[in-house]
Amino acid sequence: MFSPLIKELIESLRCLPGVGPKSAQKMALYLLERDSQGADRLAASLRSALDKVGRCQQCRTLTEDNLCPICADDQRNQQRLCIVETPADVIAIESTKQFDGLYFVLLGHLSPIDGIGPEELGLDRLEMLCKEQGVEEVIIATNSTVEGEATCHYIAQLLKPNGIDVSRIAQGVPMGGELEYVDGNTLALALEGRKKL
Amino acid sequence: MFSPLIKELIESLRCLPGVGPKSAQKMALYLLERDSQGADRLAASLRSALDKVGRCQQCRTLTEDNLCPICADDQRNQQRLCIVETPADVIAIESTKQFDGLYFVLLGHLSPIDGIGPEELGLDRLEMLCKEQGVEEVIIATNSTVEGEATCHYIAQLLKPNGIDVSRIAQGVPMGGELEYVDGNTLALALEGRKKL
Numbered sequence: 001m002f003s004p005l006i007k008e009l010i011e012s013l014r015c016l017p018g019v020g021p022k023s024a025q026k027m028a029l030y031l032l033e034r035d036s037q038g039a040d041r042l043a044a045s046l047r048s049a050l051d052k053v054g055r056c057q058q059c060r061t062l063t064e065d066n067l068c069p070i071c072a073d074d075q076r077n078q079q080r081l082c083i084v085e086t087p088a089d090v091i092a093i094e095s096t097k098q099f100d101g102l103y104f105v106l107l108g109h110l111s112p113i114d115g116i117g118p119e120e121l122g123l124d125r126l127e128m129l130c131k132e133q134g135v136e137e138v139i140i141a142t143n144s145t146v147e148g149e150a151t152c153h154y155i156a157q158l159l160k161p162n163g164i165d166v167s168r169i170a171q172g173v174p175m176g177g178e179l180e181y182v183d184g185n186t187l188a189l190a191l192e193g194r195k196k197l
Numbered sequence: 198m199f200s201p202l203i204k205e206l207i208e209s210l211r212c213l214p215g216v217g218p219k220s221a222q223k224m225a226l227y228l229l230e231r232d233s234q235g236a237d238r239l240a241a242s243l244r245s246a247l248d249k250v251g252r253c254q255q256c257r258t259l260t261e262d263n264l265c266p267i268c269a270d271d272q273r274n275q276q277r278l279c280i281v282e283t284p285a286d287v288i289a290i291e292s293t294k295q296f297d298g299l300y301f302v303l304l305g306h307l308s309p310i311d312g313i314g315p316e317e318l319g320l321d322r323l324e325m326l327c328k329e330q331g332v333e334e335v336i337i338a339t340n341s342t343v344e345g346e347a348t349c350h351y352i353a354q355l356l357k358p359n360g361i362d363v364s365r366i367a368q369g370v371p372m373g374g375e376l377e378y379v380d381g382n383t384l385a386l387a388l389e390g391r392k393k394l
């Protein structure tokens with residue numbers, strides 16, 4: 001019923017998380033019938049984000065600059081580091097307004113089965129960064145999942161010999177929960193009640 | 198917290214129907230972190246759909262060809278025409294498998310307040326098409342809304358003097374309902390029980 005280009009647009013919209021065949025069709029027709037300007041803007045911004053966005057050289061989060069806005073902000077406490085799994089977790093912690101230090105984004109967690117070891121998470125770079133910046137306190141905010149806990153444990157063992165004060169955010173985060181979906185108040189409490197490792 | 202290109206991507210994803218700030222953020226991070234191939238395909242298909250998709254010269258639905266796949270199909274009954282408001286309505290009727298004729302897509306309904314009159318809906322072209330193709334039966338399947346009913350009435354008055362058998366799909370479609378969201382069985386019944394105007 002649809003011509004090839006429209007079919008292809010519907011198919012390609014399905015790469016978006018949470019978008020099934022019905023909503024992909026609805027989105028495609030909506031863009032073509034009623035919002036070609038929005039579609040044009042979307043095509044252009046996808047293209048430039050794909051071409052230019054890479055990793056922050058310091059914390060590994062997504063950015064098109066050498067340093068992300070947080071790492072580039074010299075008002076932040078350079079001696080404090082919060083370690084998270086994903087860029088979305090940075091946003092979640094920032095929204096609590098309870099943390100004034102810098103981040104380190106693992107972009108995953110230890111998972112030997114998938115071939116994700118310490119190097120893939122940039123842990124050598126993390127250790128170097130701690131030394132270079134004279135980091136005094138590290139808060140580990142990996143997810144409260146089995147993998148997140150294992151990753152936390154590994155990092156704690158790695159950094160504690162360097163004399164760094166390493167803590168884990170408190171169990172205010174529900175067990176098995178993914179940080180990204182936890183409400184700001186709970187996250188603030190979890191930061192507040194962090195326990196020394 | 199986000200760099201400018203990522204902010205722009207999040208903003209531009211909000212042109213998609215049903216996508217609020219939270220899901221736009223989730224989509225942007227998902228694409229950049231985990232599915233740059235999908236994002237690339239989406240950018241490319243948006244671009245070519247925008248550049249090439251126009252209107253079918255005969256029925257006015259969306260297509261990149263001169264004729265849409267339905268108008269180009271000579272197995273369909275050329276003497277029967279179903280009039281709908283949008284391309285999504287064509288899909289809804291096709292899914293009933295109860296109609297073997299051609300379509301005419303108004304791309305809207307009469308709405309004097311918005312400056313949408315008979316010319317904007319291509320009604321002059323509709324009348325010409327009926328004559329040229331020797332159309333014998335027209336089924337009007339505009340939405341069961343006040344505007345859809347008014348548009349139906351206008352078209353019936355326009356075509357009946359030409360000796361065409363004009364009918365309206367039956368009130369199986371719930372009052373105030375939009376065709377696109379009606380289930381296939383109800384639509385099939387509505388087609389079946391159409392009343393002569």
Ligand SMILES: [Zn+2]
Nearest residue numbers: 056059068071
């Ligand atoms: Zn950074």
Ligand SMILES: [Zn+2]
Nearest residue numbers: 253256265268
């Ligand atoms: Zn057509």
